[in-house]
Amino acid sequence: MSRLLVIGCGGVASVAIRKCCQNSDVFTEIMIASRTKEKCDALKEKIESTTKTKIETAKVDADNAAEVAELIRAYKPDAVLNVALPYQDLTIMDACLEAGADYIDTANYEAEDTEDPTWRAIYEKRCKEKGFTAYFDYSWQWAYDEKFKEAGLTALLGTGFDPGVTSVFSAYALKHYFDEIHTIDILDCNGGDHGYPFATNFNPEINLREVSANGSYWEDGHWVETEPMEFKSVYDFPEVGKKDMYLLHHEEIESLAKNIPGVQRIRFFMTFGQSYLTHMKCLENVGMLSTAPVEFNGQEIVPIQFLKALLPDPASLGPRTVGKTNIGCIFTGVKDGKEKSIYIYNVCDHQECYKEVESQAISYTTGVPAMIGSMMVVTGQWKKPGVFNVEEFDPDPYMEALNKWGLPWKVCEDPELVKVWKANED
Ligand code: NDP
16 A cells, blocks of 8 residues: 655664554555665565565665665655654655655754754754754754645654654643643653663664753743753652653653643653663763764774764663563643643553564654554545644544554543652752
8 A cells, every 4th residue: 555665774663664564554565775784684584474565675875865865766655764863854854855755753853963063053043042952953854844845745753752652642632631731741761671781772872962961841931951860750650660750851842832732831751770870971971972073093983973882782672671661741731620630651561572573662662653653644644745743633543553553552540740859959
């Protein structure tokens, strides 16, 4: 029924691809294209005997829009699923426009070289205007809206778990549970244990940059910025138990503030153990999280990329990770004149995921929604010209698909609410 071009063949991609292959009625043909073609071939070899989906592979440098456009013209997909890195978002969007294909991703654009003076000037202006200093924001991709409209193409941004499922939960809560949503607390809990003193569950470069940056939240129409890990809380997660969590900046706050009318406050919290935080602080203090190239023995190296080479490959954590994730949103607001609160969440078991797709739950909880978002677009359920975040579409078919494809969700009425304090007052 449809042809999907998947760009990237890392942790998230391998889950998204396997899920597409479980859903052969929708994804009759896919092409896996990435920088290292051997990885695409290896995955194809592993799964092709288990699926009716016809799989092809190709090598592509997604930093090169013309090369991606040429591949789109040759393969003629209905849509392109970008599960490479956020650095490639704009080149892949350009290629989709040039060659005529819908676009889907899981993370908003981030510049690879944050020292680039042209990028830096735009970034500094944005920091002043908007009031948050994260290196990533939606302005770059939202600026493509007119172009996608003119081309009659759909761009669906951020269909991972967070952003992605958490944003669909927000649209669903607004549609079925509230007349007005006042606050949203997004909680991302990983209760898994991989047994290493330090490792990241997805791409270390993206993960460490996100976590070591300033935190921020949205309140009364503006951003409030915090120091990194300044605010802490402890939450008793259903099926996982009590975990420390910290307030972070996160990209869906920006789109939900725009798309959930009247919302007064949006915060994002992620759980971290003490060992992770101590290692990260130490690596940051010695400069290992820097993206600025340094000379070493006559060779130029980027510290965070070198660190990535030393750390365990996130894809290798699958067999050794045990425990569960619990990710969801606590909403407060009003329905029929009465105040109410609910928690919508999913619990995912690392070992169950590994048994099914040979990945831990972090890649699983991103890869499944990447497939579902692609399905919404290629089946025409979520298709209109322009650039959209997931909460702008009808949440019902997506919520149904979550239950069907491995990420069932629950609604808890009147949940424990989040109490926050300064981490240094602990
Ligand atoms: P990985 O590093 O495991 O995989 C990235 C893949 O992209 C690799 O196969 C890599 O190739 C390929 N790639 C990188 N650069 C290029 C390029 N220039 N051209 C072609 N291919 C390229 O990352 P993850 O799978 O962990 O993450 C994938 C995406 O998912 C990221 O954008 C990440 O931010 C996002 N994400 C979103 C989440 C959400 O909930 N919304 C949660 C987690 C991740 P090679 O194999 O050669 O290195």
